[in-house]
Amino acid sequence: MRNLILSAALVFTSLFGLTAQAAEPIEAGKQYVELSSAVPVSEPGKIEVVEMFWYGCPHCYAFEPVINPWIEKLPADVHFIRVPAMFGGPWDAHGQLFITLDTMGVEKKVHTAVFDAIQKGGKRLTDPNDMAEFVATQGVDKTKFLETFNSFAVKGKIAQYKELAKKYEITGVPTMIVNGKYRFDLGTAGGPEQALQVADQLIAKERATLTAK
Known part of the structure; x- marks a missing residue:
């Protein structure tokens, strides 16, 4: 648990140093990582977004006022779920x-x-x-x-x-996973707002893939 808390602390300290990343197109290995094996989603046919969190995590708590308005505006083809770590x-x-x-x-x-x-x-x-x-x-x-x-x-x-x-191979919270394929956190994304921008781009990427099928 100590390592996880330290991981969360490192995420927090990096929030203000990586904001420049948000202006660049996202890239695997930078703002997010692609999982080695895709994890099945709970509602096939929809684009799933998972937030791994913990009630005891202050960074998850600080993320709440940012992510909640975003959740409320998600389109019908996106299924959002919270999963406790x-x-x-x-x-x-x-x-x-x-x-x-x-x-x-x-x-x-x-x-x-x-x-x-x-x-x-x-x-x-x-x-x-x-x-x-x-x-x-x-x-x-x-x-x-x-x-x-x-x-x-x-x-x-x-x-x-x-x-x-x-x-999902998570090592800290909050962490987000899009469609069982892509994982990122506030540190790799560049901050809370940037994390949602990464999520939006990955949702669009998955939507294009589903439409092409």
Whole structure:
């Protein structure tokens, strides 16, 4: 976990030194890397954009006000999903929290409040009972939350997402993956805004490929 946090810190410190890259056409090996093996997407026929994140990551939190308006404007042929990075300890606890909320269909309602509580409110939210108490303040039923938290469906998603992180070969967060083929982070892209520009160009690249078929 220490290496991952250090990786995130290095990303943060590079945000302001690489902004010039955004003016150049993107290139594999520079702003992004092409995965050695493409990872199947969850909705074939759509262009998938994944954001790997962690509620305990301050850089993911700072990315929220930048990426959220972009998500809202994505065209119908693009499918965006958040995937929690789980590398043990609080990463796993927060990942299971996110998956539980997503499984219950309340993630969009509670996501920002959870981030605020951890990043601004000083809450750890690593204990399921503490999680249940907190989400109850956001209108989520405590009993149903705990039942879902320990459900087979959530445990299956945890295994699935851990396997995805391995296939994406991520080493830090936030990291984005376009259509299971291209991976980049804020550092390689040049900053938060530039990361979304890289995403837009890769989405266009994939759209052209799909149209040509």
